[in-house]
Amino acid sequence: MGDFRMPSLGADMDAGTVSEWLVKPGDEVHRGDIVAVVETEKSTIEVEIFESGVVDEILVEVGQHVPVGTVLARLIGTGPSAAHTAPGASVAVAHEAAPNVPSVIEEGPIRRPVPTVAATEAPAEAVGPVVPAMSETRSAPSPAPAGATGPGRVFSPVIRHLAERLGVELTSLDGSGPGGMVTRADVEKAAKRTTGPSARRVRSSPLARRLAAEHGIDLSAVPGTGPGGSVVEHDVQLVVSLATSEPAARPATGTESVTKVPVAEEPTAAVVEGRQAAMRKAIGALMARSKREIPHYYLSTTIDLSSASAWLERANLERPVSKRLVAPVLLLKATALAVARVPEMNGFMVNDESMPSEVVHVGVAVSLRTGGVIAPAIHNADKLSLDELMRALKNLVGRARKGVLRSSEMSDPTITVTNLGDLGVEAVFGVIYPPQVALVGFGRIAQRPWASDGMLGVRPCVTATLSADHRASDGHRGGLFLGEIDRLLQDPENLR
Amino acid sequence: MTTDEARDLIRSVLREVAPEADLDEVGVEETLQEALDLDSIDFLNLVVGLHEATGLEIPERDYAQLATLDGCVTYLTRAQ
Numbered sequence: 172m173g174d175f176r177m178p179s180l181g182a183d184m185d186a187g188t189v190s191e192w193l194v195k196p197g198d199e200v201h202r203g204d205i206v207a208v209v210e211t212e213k214s215t216i217e218v219e220i221f222e223s224g225v226v227d228e229i230l231v232e233v234g235q236h237v238p239v240g241t242v243l244a245r246l247i248g249t250g251p252s253a254a255h256t257a258p259g260a261s262v263a264v265a266h267e268a269a270p271n272v273p274s275v276i277e278e279g280p281i282r283r284p285v286p287t288v289a290a291t292e293a294p295a296e297a298v299g300p301v302v303p304a305m306s307e308t309r310s311a312p313s314p315a316p317a318g319a320t321g322p323g324r325v326f327s328p329v330i331r332h333l334a335e336r337l338g339v340e341l342t343s344l345d346g347s348g349p350g351g352m353v354t355r356a357d358v359e360k361a362a363k364r365t366t367g368p369s370a371r372r373v374r375s376s377p378l379a380r381r382l383a384a385e386h387g388i389d390l391s392a393v394p395g396t397g398p399g400g401s402v403v404e405h406d407v408q409l410v411v412s413l414a415t416s417e418p419a420a421r422p423a424t425g426t427e428s429v430t431k432v433p434v435a436e437e438p439t440a441a442v443v444e445g446r447q448a449a450m451r452k453a454i455g456a457l458m459a460r461s462k463r464e465i466p467h468y469y470l471s472t473t474i475d476l477s478s479a480s481a482w483l484e485r486a487n488l489e490r491p492v493s494k495r496l497v498a499p500v501l502l503l504k505a506t507a508l509a510v511a512r513v514p515e516m517n518g519f520m521v522n523d524e525s526m527p528s529e530v531v532h533v534g535v536a537v538s539l540r541t542g543g544v545i546a547p548a549i550h551n552a553d554k555l556s557l558d559e560l561m562r563a564l565k566n567l568v569g570r571a572r573k574g575v576l577r578s579s580e581m582s583d584p585t586i587t588v589t590n591l592g593d594l595g596v597e598a599v600f601g602v603i604y605p606p607q608v609a610l611v612g613f614g615r616i617a618q619r620p621w622a623s624d625g626m627l628g629v630r631p632c633v634t635a636t637l638s639a640d641h642r643a644s645d646g647h648r649g650g651l652f653l654g655e656i657d658r659l660l661q662d663p664e665n666l667r
Numbered sequence: 668m669t670t671d672e673a674r675d676l677i678r679s680v681l682r683e684v685a686p687e688a689d690l691d692e693v694g695v696e697e698t699l700q701e702a703l704d705l706d707s708i709d710f711l712n713l714v715v716g717l718h719e720a721t722g723l724e725i726p727e728r729d730y731a732q733l734a735t736l737d738g739c740v741t742y743l744t745r746a747q
Binding site: 487488491492495497498538539540541564565568572573 | 685686687688701704706707708709711712714715718719724725726727
């Protein structure tokens, strides 16, 4: 019935690699569930599904690199159907390698129903004969299919994934949620209780396992850099190379980080470099396209932030450390609200036609210390309170830096804000992210001489800039937009 | 809190806040925000981390004292 396709996670993405499936045929999924993990040049993205139903078939295997739009899995209508939970239907895996996947996807991908004998039971064995690099199936050594859904108990993919990551056996838990449902907190609590080595399950790719076996390495001692901290081939290679150059250099420290830290401390230099190069290229291609296609115009205005700063200081005085706000939150909120006054700044350019968006999803440019920039969205930023926005921003920045974002955050920002202010520059004239039509930049908040009411004073100021698409708006409207941001910031009560 | 304890605490919090950063490269008198490329959220996370470990309230007006590694150490050792 429904097709679940490789999503476009930003205009700079042409293709992605499925690095993990969190569901299997027969699983019930709900709109918003994270069902797969996809690697792009820029990040590891947790991909949500936008339909509810039951997973019928997984068509693209872990390890395959496929174009945007490729059908990854098929869904059938809601409600568990006996026919599709039957073992026979459980492993209908696409055995075709990437070249056969069509780049324009109208009819389904070419999938030869390979007559595998063992296909009913163990996925790992069933795909054994395929090219090794393409055949990394589910990374958990024992997905425990019976235990996962248990007799009469259903766990959401998110909970299952978390449990798997933390090495918690779900069926052994008493749920504290409604109807005895197992919640995230339950799983986390259980993970804290059982930290003994026996409770720990190391997630690893088949290649990593093979390599580890060849070299006699204990996988549980290898810090993983793969999705969810799983151990992948190069992690093992690193340990092998360390072990040969300086014996006993590292493995002892590994055990904790494998299960607890989703991102390992140090990915190998080669991995980091490879990813940086790919990201550089992706950013380059998108920005070149932007500059080639979008007739940018640029505006700039300096905004007096004395009332906003004073308000922030007062607000933070009453707050415990963990609830304090930072100035960029006010700037983000003001931008999100200003869109209501000048809607053509918020939306997309589609086939030379401006399509303003009803909702305001503010992309926040986050610079990665390892190089590169990524601009995931905070959804409905105009509707969030400052506290909610602060939480969202903290969470987003943290996950962007760790390289774990969600598909919905990557695919749909309607306007982007870049805040290079912390780096100390006065102003930033950004390049618009296609297909968006505007980008707002904020520089450093600094004390400046400011004339007001015939008096010269020193006030905290920020330079706000707008890069906008001339096909969607004119400078006059752009000026109104920046003016509206200014006006909103003069009375921070507007922003709450 | 001794100087060594304070230093260890700060380093462990910074490792959380900026896992990619190389703390050994940072001089004790260098501005942390510049040396480690911390933005305002990272800095707040540093303050939150120090607060959680010590229970100190660390009001905003004290932030300036936390600008460097040495500054942080002094702040923490003096506070108790």
